[in-house]
Amino acid sequence: MTDLTQQQVRERIERRLASRHLKEKIFRGLGIASIAFGVLAVAILFADIIAKGSGAFVQSDIQLEITYDPAVLGIEQVDQESLTWANFTGVIREALRERFPDVSGRAEKRELYSLVSTGAPFALRDRLAADPELLGQTEKVWLTADDDVDTFVKSLSDSRNGFRGRTSDRMAGWIDQLLVAGELKKRFNSNFFTNGDSREPEQAGIRAALVGSLFTLLVTLMLSFPIGVAAAIYLEEYAPRNRWTDLIEVNINNLAAVPSIVFGLLGLAIFINFFEMPRSAPLVGGLVLTLMTLPTIIISSRASLKAVPPSIREAAMGMGASRMQVVFHHVLPLAMPGMLTGAIIGMAQALGETAPLLMIGMVAFIVDVPHGITDPATVLPVQIFLWADSPERAFVERTSAAIMVLLSVLIAMNASAVWLRKKLERRW
Amino acid sequence: MDMHFDQHISRQFNEDLESIKTEMLEMGGMVTRQVADAVESLANADSELAEKVLRVEEEIDRREMALDEHATLIIAKRQPAASDLRMVMSVIRIARDLERVGDEAGKIAKMAIALTDEGTSPRGYTEIRHIASAVRRMLNDSLDAYTRFDVQSAMRTLAEDEQVDMDYRTAVREMITYMMEDPRSISRVMNVLWTLRSLERIGDHAKNICEQVVYLVEGTDIRHGHEDNLKKA
Amino acid sequence: MNTMTLDAGHAAPAQPESLEKETVDSQTKVRETVGQPFCDDAKLRMRGVNVFYGEAQAIHEVSLDIGRNEVVAMIGPSGCGKSTFLRCLNRMNDTIDSCRVEGEVTLDDEPIYGPKVDVVPLRARVGMVFQKPNPFPKSIYDNVAYGPKIHGIASRRAELDDIVENSLRRAGLWNEVKERLDKPGTGLSGGQQQRLCIARAIAVSPEVILMDEPCSALDPIATARIEELIDELRENYTIAIVTHSMQQAARVSQRTAYFHLGHLVEVNDTETVFTNPQHELTEAYITGRFG
Numbered sequence: 001m002t003d004l005t006q007q008q009v010r011e012r013i014e015r016r017l018a019s020r021h022l023k024e025k026i027f028r029g030l031g032i033a034s035i036a037f038g039v040l041a042v043a044i045l046f047a048d049i050i051a052k053g054s055g056a057f058v059q060s061d062i063q064l065e066i067t068y069d070p071a072v073l074g075i076e077q078v079d080q081e082s083l084t085w086a087n088f089t090g091v092i093r094e095a096l097r098e099r100f101p102d103v104s105g106r107a108e109k110r111e112l113y114s115l116v117s118t119g120a121p122f123a124l125r126d127r128l129a130a131d132p133e134l135l136g137q138t139e140k141v142w143l144t145a146d147d148d149v150d151t152f153v154k155s156l157s158d159s160r161n162g163f164r165g166r167t168s169d170r171m172a173g174w175i176d177q178l179l180v181a182g183e184l185k186k187r188f189n190s191n192f193f194t195n196g197d198s199r200e201p202e203q204a205g206i207r208a209a210l211v212g213s214l215f216t217l218l219v220t221l222m223l224s225f226p227i228g229v230a231a232a233i234y235l236e237e238y239a240p241r242n243r244w245t246d247l248i249e250v251n252i253n254n255l256a257a258v259p260s261i262v263f264g265l266l267g268l269a270i271f272i273n274f275f276e277m278p279r280s281a282p283l284v285g286g287l288v289l290t291l292m293t294l295p296t297i298i299i300s301s302r303a304s305l306k307a308v309p310p311s312i313r314e315a316a317m318g319m320g321a322s323r324m325q326v327v328f329h330h331v332l333p334l335a336m337p338g339m340l341t342g343a344i345i346g347m348a349q350a351l352g353e354t355a356p357l358l359m360i361g362m363v364a365f366i367v368d369v370p371h372g373i374t375d376p377a378t379v380l381p382v383q384i385f386l387w388a389d390s391p392e393r394a395f396v397e398r399t400s401a402a403i404m405v406l407l408s409v410l411i412a413m414n415a416s417a418v419w420l421r422k423k424l425e426r427r428w
Numbered sequence: 429m430d431m432h433f434d435q436h437i438s439r440q441f442n443e444d445l446e447s448i449k450t451e452m453l454e455m456g457g458m459v460t461r462q463v464a465d466a467v468e469s470l471a472n473a474d475s476e477l478a479e480k481v482l483r484v485e486e487e488i489d490r491r492e493m494a495l496d497e498h499a500t501l502i503i504a505k506r507q508p509a510a511s512d513l514r515m516v517m518s519v520i521r522i523a524r525d526l527e528r529v530g531d532e533a534g535k536i537a538k539m540a541i542a543l544t545d546e547g548t549s550p551r552g553y554t555e556i557r558h559i560a561s562a563v564r565r566m567l568n569d570s571l572d573a574y575t576r577f578d579v580q581s582a583m584r585t586l587a588e589d590e591q592v593d594m595d596y597r598t599a600v601r602e603m604i605t606y607m608m609e610d611p612r613s614i615s616r617v618m619n620v621l622w623t624l625r626s627l628e629r630i631g632d633h634a635k636n637i638c639e640q641v642v643y644l645v646e647g648t649d650i651r652h653g654h655e656d657n658l659k660k661a
Numbered sequence: 662m663n664t665m666t667l668d669a670g671h672a673a674p675a676q677p678e679s680l681e682k683e684t685v686d687s688q689t690k691v692r693e694t695v696g697q698p699f700c701d702d703a704k705l706r707m708r709g710v711n712v713f714y715g716e717a718q719a720i721h722e723v724s725l726d727i728g729r730n731e732v733v734a735m736i737g738p739s740g741c742g743k744s745t746f747l748r749c750l751n752r753m754n755d756t757i758d759s760c761r762v763e764g765e766v767t768l769d770d771e772p773i774y775g776p777k778v779d780v781v782p783l784r785a786r787v788g789m790v791f792q793k794p795n796p797f798p799k800s801i802y803d804n805v806a807y808g809p810k811i812h813g814i815a816s817r818r819a820e821l822d823d824i825v826e827n828s829l830r831r832a833g834l835w836n837e838v839k840e841r842l843d844k845p846g847t848g849l850s851g852g853q854q855q856r857l858c859i860a861r862a863i864a865v866s867p868e869v870i871l872m873d874e875p876c877s878a879l880d881p882i883a884t885a886r887i888e889e890l891i892d893e894l895r896e897n898y899t900i901a902i903v904t905h906s907m908q909q910a911a912r913v914s915q916r917t918a919y920f921h922l923g924h925l926v927e928v929n930d931t932e933t934v935f936t937n938p939q940h941e942l943t944e945a946y947i948t949g950r951f952g
Contacts, residue, residue, distance in 0.1 A: 311795035312795060312797065312798070314791060315795040315796070315797060316807075318751070318753065318791070318862070320780075320782065329807075435950045436948065437950065438949065441949065508948065510935060510944045
C-alpha cells in the first residue's frame with residue numbers, strides 16, 4: 001500500500017469531482033425527464049378526454065310552438081290512462097309542419113320529423129301531466145333535438161363545414177333557419193346525469209351506471225374491509241411463523257397479481273352457477289370484486305400493522321394487557337389510517353374494474369336505475385365500454401364524458417384517502 | 429493476581445495510569461535519596477549536604493501536588509473502577525506518605541545542621557546508622573514491591589516495621605538513660621532523639637506503602653492493624 | 662433445581678484462582694457463579710435457568726436471587742444475555758416464538774412458568790420499564806390509567822384519579838404534568854416520558870419492577886432524576902435493572918450481577934464489584950479492558 005500525502009489525495013478527489021457532478025446532473029435530469037413524460041402523458045389523456053367529452057354536457061334544443069290539440073292527441077281529458085296512449089308524436093309533427101310549411105313529400109317529411117328526438121313526446125307528456133290546463137292550448141316549448149342534429153350543430157362551431165354524417169343538405173338548411181331565428185339553442189345536458197342508458201345518445205345518461213357502481217362498491221367495502229382487516233390482524237399478530245403461514249403469505253401475494261378476469265370466471269362458477277344468485281346484480285359484482293380487492297387490503301393492512309412500533313406492543317404487554325387488548329387498544333388505532341388508505345385504494349381499483357363484471361353479466365343494457373343490490377345493474381366502466389362500442393357519433397363524446405365522471409370519482413376517492421390519512425394520523 | 433494496566437481499550441488511559449505510577453516511583457526514588465543524604469549529612473556533620481536536602485524537599489512537595497492533580501484528573505475523566513481505581517487511590521496515598529518521608533528527611537537534615545553547629549552528640553550515631561539502614565531498606569523494598577505488585581514481599585517488609593519500632597524504643601531508653609547521667613548533653617542528645625523519631629516515622633510510612641501494595645493487588649484494606657482482612661478474603 | 666443450596670453460592674468465592682484462569686474463549690463451558698447469588702429473603706428466585714432462541718442458547722444455567730426491596734443491577738457487554746434474562750422474569754420472552762425457557766423461576770416461591778400460570782396477573786405483579794420511553798399515544802392520564810383500567814383495579818372515576826395522581830407523584834412527575842393531564846404523553850421530554858412509563862408501571866402496584874436500560878436514551882440530568890427515583894422506589898418495590906452504564910449500576914444497586922456470553926459470572930455487593938471484583942472477567946469489563 002502506498003502512503004498518499006493529503007495533497008495527493010485532494011488532487012485525486014478533485015480530478016474525479018467533475019465527472020461525479022456530471023453523473024449527479026445526468027441522474028437528476030433522467031428523473032425529471034421521466035416525471036415530465038408521465039405528466040405529459042396524463043396531460044394529453046386529460047386534454048383529449050376533456051376536449052372530446054365536454055360536448056356531452058351540452059345538448060341542442062329546438063323551440064316549437066306546440067298546440068295540445070285534443071283532436072291530434074286523440075284524448076278528451078287528461079288522466080293517467082289517456083296520457084299513456086295520447087299521440088304526442090303527432091302534435092310535434094304538426095308543429096314541425098307548421099314551422100316549415102313548404103315541406104312536402106314523404107321523404108322530406110321524414111327528414112323533417114327526424115329533427116326532434118324520439119324522446120321529445122315523453123317530455124310533452126310530462127308537461128301535460130303536470131299542468132292539465134294546457135290541453136287545447138298553444139305554447140312555445142324547447143324540445144330535445146335529435147343526436148344527428150346535435151352533432152351537426154356542435155361541429156358547426158368547430159369548422160365552417162360541419163360534420164354532416166346522416167344530415168342532408170335540406171336538413172342543414174332547416175337547422176340554419178332555426179339557428180338564425182334563435183329557435184335552436186344549446187343548454188346544459190341534465191339528461192346525462194338523470195337518465196339511464198338509452199339507444200338514443202341524446203337520451204342516454206350515466207345515472208344507472210353510477211348507482212350500480214355505488215351498490216357494487218358498497219357490497220365490496222362491507223365485505224372486503226372487515227374480512228381483510230381480520231385476516232391481516234390474525235396473520236400479523238396471532239399466527240405463528242411457520243411453513244403454513246409462509247405459504248398463505250405467498251398465496252396472498254400471488255392472488256394480488258392474478259388477472260381480474262379469472263375472478264370473474266370464479267364468480268360466474270361459484271356465485272351464479274352454484275349458488276344461483278341473480279345475474280347482472282351488484283351483489284354478485286360486489287362479491288367478485290371483494291375476492292379481487294381482498295389481497296390488496298390484506299397486504300396494505302399487514303404493512304400498516306407492521307409499521308406500528310413494537311415498543312407500543314411491548315409497553316401494553318408489559319402492563320399485562322391480553323393479546324386482544326394489545327391489538328384493539330393500541331395497534332389497531334395506530335394502523336387504522338394506513339388500513340383505510342389501503343381499503344380506499346382497493347375500492348378505487350374495484351371501481352375501475354370491468355373484466356370480471358363482464359363475466360357475471362353486468363354488461364347488459366340496463367335502462368332503469370337499480371333500487372337494490374339484487375336489481376340488474378351495470379357499472380361505470382362497463383357503461384363506458386358499451387358506449388365506446390356504439391356506432392352513433394354522439395356516443396363518442398358521451399363515452400369521454402363518462403370517463404371524466406369515472407375519473408372524477410376516482411380522484412375524489414383518492415383525495416379522501418389522503419384526507420383520511422391526514423386526519424386520523426396521530427401526530428403524537 | 430496479575431495486574432494489567434496496559435490493556436485498556438483506551439490507550440490514553442493506559443498511558444495516564446502508567447504515567448502516574450512512574451511519577452510516583454520517581455518521587456519515591458528522590459525521597460529514598462533524601463533519606464540517605466539526610467542520614468549521611470548527620471553522620472558526617474556535612475551541613476552542605478543537609479542544605480541540599482532542604483532544597484530538594486521543596487521539589488518533592490511540588491511533585492506531590494502535581495501527582496495529586498494528575499490523579500484527580502484521571503478520576504474525573506475516566507471514573508476508574510476496580511484495580512484501576514485502587515491504582516489511582518494507592519498512588520495518591522503513597523504520594524502523601526512519600527511527601528511526609530521527605531518532611532522527615534528534612535527534619536533530619538535540620539538536626540544535622542543543628543548538630544554541626546552545636547557539636548556532635550556524644551552518643552546515638554550507631555543507633556541512628558542501624559535504624560536508618562533498616563528504614564531505608566524498608567522504603568526501598570516497599571517501593572520495589574509496589575513496582576512488582578508483590579504482596580508477599582510487601583507483607584515481609586511490613587513485618588520489619590515491628591523490629592524498627594523495637595529498636596527505636598531501645599535506643600530511646602538508652603538515650604534517656606544517658607541524658608539522666610549527663611544532663612549537659614541533653615540538647616545535643618535531644619537532636620539525636622528527634623532524628624531517631626523521624627527515622628521511626630519513615631519506617632511507619634514505608635509500612636503504609638506496603639499496605640497500599642496489598643490494597644492495590646488484593647483490594648483489601650489492612651491499615652490500622654486489619655491484617656486479618658487479607659486472610660478473610 | 663432446589664437442591665442447589667445457599668452453601669454452593671458461598672463456597673464459590675473460596676477458590677477464585679481456579680476461575681480466574683478461564684479466558685473469554687471458554688464460552689461453552691458452564692461456569693459457576695462467583696460471589697453471592699443467593700439471599701435469604703428472596704422475592705424472585707431463579708434456579709438453573711437456560712434460555713434458547715431456536716438452537717442457540719442465550720442463557721446458561723443461571724441461578725440468582727433478587728431480594729425483597731433490593732435493587733439488583735445486571736451489567737455486561739452487549740449480547741451477554743442480561744436483557745433476555747430480565748425478560749424471563751415477567752415472561753416477556755413468551756412473545757418470541759423461537760424462545761424457550763428452561764429451569765425454575767419463582768415469585769414468592771410460586772413458579773411463574775408452567776401451564777397453569779396466567780401471564781396477565783403475572784405481568785401486573787412484575788412490571789416493566791423499557792429502554793426507549795414508550796408511552797402510549799394517548800393522554801398522560803390515559804397512559805397511567807390504562808393498567809388499572811384493564812385489570813379492573815379502579816371502578817369509579819374518583820378512584821382512578823387517585824391512582825393516577827399517586828402514581829405520578831411517586832414517579833416524581835406530578836408537579837410537572839398536573840396542569841396538562843389531558844395532553845399527549847408523547848409530548849413530554851424524554852426523561853419525563855420515561856418517568857411517565859415508570860408511573861404507568863407502578864399504577865398497578867406491582868411487587869417487582871424490571872428496568873431494561875431505562876436511561877440509555879436520556880441525558881445526564883434526566884438520568885440522575887430516574888436514578889434518584891429508583892432509590893426512592895426501593896422502599897416499596899423489588900427492582901431488577903439492566904444497564905450499560907457501570908456508574909449507574911454502582912450508584913443505584915445494592916448487588917450487581919455480571920453477565921458474560923450468557924453466563925452469570927459474578928454476583929456481589931455492588932461495593933465489592935466496583936472496588937474489588939472477584940472474577941477476572943468482571944474486572945476486565947468494569948475497567949474497560951475488552952477489545
